[in-house]
Amino acid sequence: MSTSPAGHAHLGGSTWTVACANCGRTNRVPAAAKGSPRCGNCRAPLPWIAEAGDADFGKVAEQADLPVLVDLWASWCGPCRMVSPALEQVAKDLAGQIKLVKVDIDESPHLARRFEVQAVPTLLILDRGRPVARQTGAAPAHALRRWVDESLSASHGSADPTSGRPR
Template sequence: MSASPPDRGGRDRGTDGAGTAVRTVVCVTCGRTNRVPAAAEGSPRCGNCRAPLPWIAEAGDADFGEVAERASLPVLVDLWAAWCGPCRQVTPALEQVAEDRAGRLKLVKVDIDKSPVLARRFEVQAVPTLLVLDHGRPIARRTGAAPANALRRWVDESLPTSHGPADPASRRPS
């Protein structure tokens, strides 16, 4: 595998040889490095300690169905553009939400300039546009950047009850 350089979260964006994008994620529980594919059954867990790992992937017109719509977890879709300042500002907050909700949520980033079919399908008129999908169906929509705590609250309120936080007071996964 020829890996791409790691992003600032220590993740690379290589492929697994079959064309599926793979990120390398360091487990916050034990510190081990894990490879997390963009699409898979279930949800990613650390190969060492079995702790849930954040699932962050990129998708486009060609693979959105496989990466996002067939995901076994609810999906937070970030429809963004490289030229958009607020999109770049909200990225760390979205990644924090994905890390906080590891094992219960998948973050899928879609560059609308590279994926015009998805931009039209979801009627994107401003970026960032955020969607929550459950079994491939949009159940919530939000436009614009927001801090991590506001995004976390919106996601928690949008998630189906079967995927919501176990402890409503702490808003932390069990």
């Protein structure tokens, strides 16, 4: 089992463990599910980070109830390794509002072709499976957060004040 810089312990392609920022309890979060993950103890929203590939991208990313931030990356890519913690921070900041799905393009050549990846990292925002924004290259967490917020606002108008979710 490996641990990411954001404190998520990876258990395999289908489940991550996440410590709740509110109460500290450790929770298992599946790669694909309805709704969005919440802490089993205090019900606070949890960051949703998953991996997907050619075989399960539809189920993990395109069928998600939340908007999805897709990170198309490669293990040999230095900027990809640098941007990963920033993306995890954005997922943590927007817990309950977005899902981060990581796709290794070397392991998923069909998705790399489908999304016409010519440089990595390539980031996409999917809303109900439909691409609404695209960005190539690494950026700091605050710039990525601004891009995500602007992309979601542009695709849906202003956010619902009660849920923070784009309308």
